[in-house]
Structure formats: structure tokens, C-alpha cells
Amino acid sequence: MSLLEVSDLRVSFRTADGEVQAVRGVSFDLEPGRTLGIVGESGSGKSVCTQTLLGLTTGAKVTGSARFEGEDLLTMTEDELCSVRGARIAAIFQDPLSSLHPLYRVGWQIVEMIQAHEPVSRAVARRRAIDLLGSVGIPHPAQRIDDYPHQFSGGMRQRALIAMALALEPKLVIADEPTTALDATVQAQILDLLLRLQQEHGMALIMITHDLGVIAGLADEVMVMYAGRAAERADRRGLYYRAHHPYTNGLLESIPASSGAGARLRPIPGQPPSLIRLPSGCAFHPRCAFAMDRCRTEQPELAVVEESPRHTSACWLPPDLLGTNEQVKEDRRAASAAGRGGVVEEGAA
Amino acid sequence: MLRFLLRRLLSGVLVLWLISVFTFGLFFVAPGDVPRLICGRLCTQTQINLITKQLGLDQPILTQYWHFLDRLFHGDLGYSYYNSESVNTLIGQALPVTISLAIGAAVLWLVGGVSIGVISAVKPRSLLDRAGTILALIGLSMPSFLIGILLLYFLFFLLTTHGMDWFPPSGYVPITSDPVEWAHHLVMPWCALAFITAATYIRLTRNQMLEVLGEDYIRTARSKGISRRRVTIRHALRAALTPVVTQFGIDLATLLGGAIVTEQIFGLPGLGRLAVTSVVRQDQPVVIATVLLAAVFIVLANIVVDLLYAVLDPRVRLT
Ligand SMILES: Nc1ncnc2c1ncn2[C@@H]1O[C@H](COP(=O)(O)OP(=O)(O)OP(=O)(O)O)[C@@H](O)[C@H]1O
Ligand SMILES: [Mg+2]
Numbered sequence: 280m281s282l283l284e285v286s287d288l289r290v291s292f293r294t295a296d297g298e299v300q301a302v303r304g305v306s307f308d309l310e311p312g313r314t315l316g317i318v319g320e321s322g323s324g325k326s327v328c329t330q331t332l333l334g335l336t337t338g339a340k341v342t343g344s345a346r347f348e349g350e351d352l353l354t355m356t357e358d359e360l361c362s363v364r365g366a367r368i369a370a371i372f373q374d375p376l377s378s379l380h381p382l383y384r385v386g387w388q389i390v391e392m393i394q395a396h397e398p399v400s401r402a403v404a405r406r407r408a409i410d411l412l413g414s415v416g417i418p419h420p421a422q423r424i425d426d427y428p429h430q431f432s433g434g435m436r437q438r439a440l441i442a443m444a445l446a447l448e449p450k451l452v453i454a455d456e457p458t459t460a461l462d463a464t465v466q467a468q469i470l471d472l473l474l475r476l477q478q479e480h481g482m483a484l485i486m487i488t489h490d491l492g493v494i495a496g497l498a499d500e501v502m503v504m505y506a507g508r509a510a511e512r513a514d515r516r517g518l519y520y521r522a523h524h525p526y527t528n529g530l531l532e533s534i535p536a537s538s539g540a541g542a543r544l545r546p547i548p549g550q551p552p553s554l555i556r557l558p559s560g561c562a563f564h565p566r567c568a569f570a571m572d573r574c575r576t577e578q579p580e581l582a583v584v585e586e587s588p589r590h591t592s593a594c595w596l597p598p599d600l601l602g603t604n605e606q607v608k609e610d611r612r613a614a615s616a617a618g619r620g621g622v623v624e625e626g627a628a
Numbered sequence: 629m630l631r632f633l634l635r636r637l638l639s640g641v642l643v644l645w646l647i648s649v650f651t652f653g654l655f656f657v658a659p660g661d662v663p664r665l666i667c668g669r670l671c672t673q674t675q676i677n678l679i680t681k682q683l684g685l686d687q688p689i690l691t692q693y694w695h696f697l698d699r700l701f702h703g704d705l706g707y708s709y710y711n712s713e714s715v716n717t718l719i720g721q722a723l724p725v726t727i728s729l730a731i732g733a734a735v736l737w738l739v740g741g742v743s744i745g746v747i748s749a750v751k752p753r754s755l756l757d758r759a760g761t762i763l764a765l766i767g768l769s770m771p772s773f774l775i776g777i778l779l780l781y782f783l784f785f786l787l788t789t790h791g792m793d794w795f796p797p798s799g800y801v802p803i804t805s806d807p808v809e810w811a812h813h814l815v816m817p818w819c820a821l822a823f824i825t826a827a828t829y830i831r832l833t834r835n836q837m838l839e840v841l842g843e844d845y846i847r848t849a850r851s852k853g854i855s856r857r858r859v860t861i862r863h864a865l866r867a868a869l870t871p872v873v874t875q876f877g878i879d880l881a882t883l884l885g886g887a888i889v890t891e892q893i894f895g896l897p898g899l900g901r902l903a904v905t906s907v908v909r910q911d912q913p914v915v916i917a918t919v920l921l922a923a924v925f926i927v928l929a930n931i932v933v934d935l936l937y938a939v940l941d942p943r944v945r946l947t
Contacts, residue, residue, distance in 0.1 A: 335850055357856060365853035372851075377844040380863055382941060392852045427942040440848070 280349065281308040282450060282483050283332075288343035288353075290324070290331050290507075297555040301327040303507040304343070306581075311450065314477070314484040316498030316515075318491060318530065322551050324507040325487045326373075329453045333368060334360045348450070366396040369444035373456040375437035379428035385412075386424035389443045396447050411442040415472060434465035441472065448480055455487045470496060491534060495519065503527045506552050506562035509581055513590040521601035523584045523592035525567050525611075528603055561595070569611050571595060571618030632946040636934070640927035647923045648700075651916050652693055662910050666709055683709060696916070706913035708906070715917045718902060723921075725800050726898035729821065729890065730883040732814055736822035737829055738876055742869075744826070745833025749841065750860055760830055767827025776820040776893035783816055798895025817894040821887060825879060832875060836868035843867070870940050874933050881929030885922025 290302040389408040412420035458466035511524040529547040549566035564574040581591040584598040705715035748757040801809040886900030906914035
């Protein structure tokens with residue numbers, strides 16, 4: 280049985296300008312101990328999608344289901360959710376500088392988390408917190424535990440947050456761009472740490488990022504998101520070498536060659552669409568170099584492009600055009616030209 | 629820390645000195661013939677001269693000021709021009725009244741204002757939030773004498789005419805002689821004062837809470853699996869409270885200097901009333917004493933608030 284099975288998750292917010300459709304039908308599943316990477320430009324719904332699982336998106340309209348160990352997270356009461364949060368699913372957020380409460384000592388904040396879920400004494404919880412801080416690589420944890428967050432560097436704060444997330448040995452950790460706010464060397468250390476801890480504890484990981492380099496290093500599977508939907512899903516190799524969706528290929532090509540896969544994305548030309556007034560058909564078609572007539576009117580669903588391993592893409596281009604070599608690009612252009620302008624006979628190819 | 633205290637105390641003393649000079653000077657600039665005021669219209673010139681001499685008003689202003697300072701440093705604020713009571717005694721009588729009024733009202737408005745503010749912020753745009761906002765608007769826009777008079781009318785007048793004299797209309801009973809009567813007499817003034825002041829606290833708390841609730845660390849707290857209540861109080865309110873505490877310190881100190889309007893309406897013989905009567909009668913020693921005392925409260929409150937700030941927020945360093 281999968282650890283987490285999300286199906287047709289939809290999340291929208293009512294705002295003064297209209298309904299923001301942040302997530303529009305996302306499905307994925309995750310096996311115990313595996314890592315799912317979620318990539319996409321800013322505003323594509325990565326954070327909303329995962330925070331909804333923990334019931335952290337207040338005021339949102341949510342439909343679909345998210346079964347975690349067989350129970351639907353989306354229909355849980357607040358009390359039931361509280362027993363899941365932290366203990367069975369833990370989260371690490373983007374900005375370590377602002378994610379710890381500035382007025383409480385770091386140790387207090389970890390102890391609070393332990394005591395919220397386990398009937399242990401303060402002293403025991405505190406000893407565990409010290410051990411945890413040590414295991415995430417904070418020097419002299421017995422002394423640093425009584426520091427306030429502002430006395431920690433950014434990297435140390437993220438380590439403390441990771442220690443907190445692991446305090447109760449959760450089955451799943453959601454890391455939402457855990458390294459974006461940190462500088463490059465610290466980024467690498469934090470990622471190493473996460474990977475090592477994941478292997479030690481055998482937990483599943485959802486890693487959200489802008490950075491394809493991060494995914495390359497640690498994800499088993501990758502989901503590319505665009506405007507609240509999954510554009511493509513593949514295992515790591517499939518995504519890097521045999522990407523199907525023009526958006527995924529755009530992301531891959533926008534990595535500057537000189538700095539390799541570790542660089543941040545240089546965005547694809549054009550702006551992400553408004554989530555209030557979405558484009559018709561495929562949301563990506565206004566920015567797509569291969570847009571066909573059909574893309575303007577019909578929204579593609581995820582469909583298998585490669586049988587093994589399972590690799591799906593939501594794009595109307597022929598399923599066998601994978602990767603980015605010159606021949607494939609040529610074929611794509613031809614396919615898109617055929618699908619454009621004139622009357623296209625169904626099944627003419 | 630020590631340097632901070634020293635610096636703040638020194639500048640506080642400087643402020644107090646300037647205020648004393650200013651208040652003192654005002655009496656010589658403002659028109660008004662004190663000896664004639666004291667003596668009445670039928671006084672002869674000899675009587676007036678005598679009074680002038682007795683009060684020391686014939687001496688040059690600098691000499692008078694010097695005498696004032698000299699007495700002040702010996703803990704003596706002089707004597708009222710009108711009755712031979714010492715100013716120390718007058719203040720000693722009025723201060724407990726004002727303190728009783730201020731502290732009771734402060735507790736009410738702090739507890740009331742902060743809780744309504746928190747409830748409003750937790751459920752924005754709910755019925756409760758709207759009620760709180762309207763309450764705050766009324767409190768902010770209603771002059772304090774009006775709410776006092778309304779309370780008097782409804783709680784005292786209406787109830788009394790219907791044979792239920794639950795609340796005394798005015799007066800003060802010292803807590804030392806009868807604590808129950810003390811509170812009984814103060815209930816209405818407390819409510820009046822708390823009502824108008826609470827409005828500020830509702831708005832301040834609500835705005836602070838709304839801001840804090842959007843912070844990343846609140847999301848972290850929620851993701852830890854602690855109860856919503858604990859997130860609201862231990863995490864959000866704790867962070868939202870710092871500016872509220874600052875405001876509270878200053879407001880309380882201002883009130884300790886005398887709640888002029890409330891004391892007038894409810895006939896409480898506190899510092900505010902003492903100040904008003906002595907200003908009207910140009911009773912210079914009493915005026916200066918009340919003004920200086922009010923200033924001392926404000927100066928001290930500012931120092932205490934800054935100290936508290938450092939206690940409440942570990943990021944603040946006192947320099
Ligand atoms: N509470 C909310 N009310 C209204 N709109 C919201 C709310 N929360 C998120 N959104 C919108 O939902 C969309 C998706 O946001 P989300 O934070 O999931 O993006 P993201 O993919 O995580 O981007 P980033 O990489 O910048 O973190 C955005 O357009 C955002 O403006
Ligand atoms: Mg995000």
C-alpha cells in the first residue's frame with residue numbers, strides 16, 4: 280500500500296478579484312521511504328498543494344482526497360490532524376530565518392513539539408532535543424539549545440528546523456524549498472543532511488524546489504507542476520533524459536550550461552498565467568513554442584508516454600517525442616506545424 | 629544596561645526640570661492677581677501687600693524659583709495658597725483615589741480589549757469581529773464625558789428611579805476603611821474609563837494579531853500538531869503583545885497623572901480634580917506639584933516600558 284495517495288486534489292481561494300485556482304486536479308502517490316520531487320515556477324501551486332495535506336491552507340476550498348496510511352487527510356477533524364502533524368507528517372519550510380518563533384528559545388520550540396505528541400517529562404524531552412540538535416550537526420548542542428533563533432545562523436536555523444521535523448520520526452517529511460534562502464555551500468550541506476537522515480530513518484520525502492539540480496541529486500520521482508496541474512511525471516532519469524512536455528524541456532534548457540545542473544532556473548519566456556482567468560485549453564499554450572490548435576481548446580490529461588518506467592505527460596504532442604536532441608526537436612516542430620493552422624485530419628499521421 | 633538606566637534617568641531629570649521651569653514661568657506670564665483672588669474683592673491694599681509678602685510673591689522670580697527648588701530637594705512641595713494644607717498632604721490624599729481608579733480601569737480595559745482583539749483577529753469578518761470593530765469605533769469616537777454621563781444616567785439615575793440604588797453616583801471610600809464600598813463606588817468610573825480606552829486595545833491587538841498570524845513561524849507552530857488554542861495564545865498572542873504592553877505602560881502612566889474628566893463626572897477627589905481646582909484658583913504650588921507628578925509618571929513609565937521591551941523580546945538590546 281502506498282504511504283500517501285493524493286487524487287484529484289483541487290484547492291481554490293476566494294479573493295476580492297475572483298477565485299484563485301491554485302491547485303487544479305493533482306494526483307500522485309508515494310511509497311514509504313521514497314522521495315518525490317515537485318518542481319515548477321513560482322506560483323505553480325507547489326506549496327499550496329502540500330500545505331493542504333496538513334490542513335494549513337486556511338480559508339481554502341479543497342476537494343479531492345489524500346489518503347495517508349489509508350486515512351483521508353482532507354476529511355479529518357482538526358484534532359485528528361493535530362495528531363498527524365509533526366508526529367506522522369512533518370514539514371520544513373522555505374525560510375528558516377522566519378520559521379522559528381523569535382521570542383522562544385530553540386530548545387523550547389523542539390521540546391514543545393515532542394511534548395505535544397508524547398507524554399514525556401520536560402527533562403526527557405530536553406535531552407532528546409539536545410541529541411537531535413547534535414545529530415543535525417549543531418556544535419555544542421547542550422549549550423546552543425538555550426539560544427534564541429536570532430543567535431543562530433541561517434543554516435543552523437534550518438538544521439534546527441530539520442531536527443524539529445525529525446523529532447518524532449515521522450513517516451513523511453515535506454520539505455518546501457528548504458534551501459532556497461541559504462547560500463550555496465550551506466545549501467549543499469543541508470541537502471546532504473536531509474538525505475543522510477532520510478536514509479537513517481527510512482522516511483518518505485516530498486522535496487519541493489525551483490532547483491532541478493536538487494532534484495537530480497535525490498528524487499526517485501519527479502512531478503513538474505504548471506499553473507496548479509501536473510505537466511509531467513517521471514522518474515529522475517526519465518525526466519532528465521527523456522522529458523516529453525515542452526514546459527519540462529523548457530525548464531531543463533533554461534539551466535545555464537556553464538554552471539551545470541546545480542543552477543537555479545532561468546525562467547522560460549513569458550509570464551505564468553493568472554490563476555483567476557486561466558488560458559483556455561492547455562494553460563501552457565500561450566508560452567509554448569509547439570502550441571497547436573487543439574492546445575487552445577482542449578486541456579490535455581496526464582497520459583502515458585513511456586510504458587516502463589511509468590512516465591506520464593499532459594501534452595498533445597505525439598507521445599514518442601522524448602528528450603531534447605536535435606532530431607526530436609525537429610520532429611516536434613513538424614508535429615506542431617501539422618497541428619496548426621489548417622484543418623487537421625484526425626489520425627492523418 | 630546600567631548605562632542605559634543612567635542615561636534615561638538623567639534625561640528624565642532634565643525633562644522634569646524643564647517642565648518645572650516652564651510651569652513656574654507660566655504663572656508670571658499669565659495675567660492674574662493671586663493675592664486679590666485669595667483675599668476677595670473687598671480687600672484693602674495693605675491686606676494685599678501683606679498676603680503678597682507672606683506668599684513671597686514680592687521677591688524676584690529667580691529667588692522664588694530657587695526657594696521652590698530648595699524646598700523640593702528637601703521633599704517639601706510647599707503650601708497651598710488657599711488653605712494652610714501642605715501640598716504633600718493634598719497629593720497624599722488625592723493619589724490613592726487616582727491610583728484606585730487607574731489600576732482598576734486598566735485591568736478591565738487590558739483584559740477586555742485584548743480578548744476582544746484576539747477573538748476578532750482569529751475569526752476576521754465574523755459576527756464577533758464586526759461587533760468588536762463597532763464597539764471600538766464607538767469607544768474611539770465617543771468623548772469620555774459622554775460615556776460617563778450615559779453610565780450615570782443608565783446605571784445610576786434609571787436604576788435609582790426604579791428603586792434599585794445599586795450604584796452610588798459619586799464619592800470615594802478608601803480601600804483601607806471598606807474594600808467593598810471602595811469597589812462599589814469605583815465600578816462605574818472603572819467601566820467608563822475602561823470602555824473608552826479599551827477601543828484602542830481592541831484595534832491594536834486585532835491588527836497585531838492579524839499581522840502575526842500571517843508569519844512563517846505561526847505556520848511552523850501549526851505544522852507541529854499543537855492545538856489551535858495554543859498556537860493562538862502561546863505563539864501568536866505572545867508575539868503580538870509587545871506593542872500592546874508598550875501602549876499600556878504609557879496609558880496607565882498618563883492616567884496616574886489624573887483622569888480629569890472621569891474624576892469630575894463621578895466626583896472622585898483624585899489628582900485630576902486637584903489639578904483642575906488649583907489651576908482655576910491659580911494655586912501655584914499645587915499646580916506645579918500635580919504637573920510634576922504627572923510628568924514623573926510619564927518619564928518613569930517610558931523607562932519601565934523600554935526595560936520591559938528588552939525582557940519581552942530577546943532581540944532587543946538596551947543601549
Ligand atoms: N491564501 C491564499 N489566498 C489567495 N491566493 C493564494 C493563497 N495562498 C496561495 N495563493 C496563490 O496560489 C498560487 C500558488 O501558490 P504557491 O505558494 O503554492 O506557489 P509555489 O509554487 O509554492 O510558488 P513558490 O515557488 O513561489 O513558493 C499563487 O498564485 C498564490 O498567489
Ligand atoms: Mg512555495
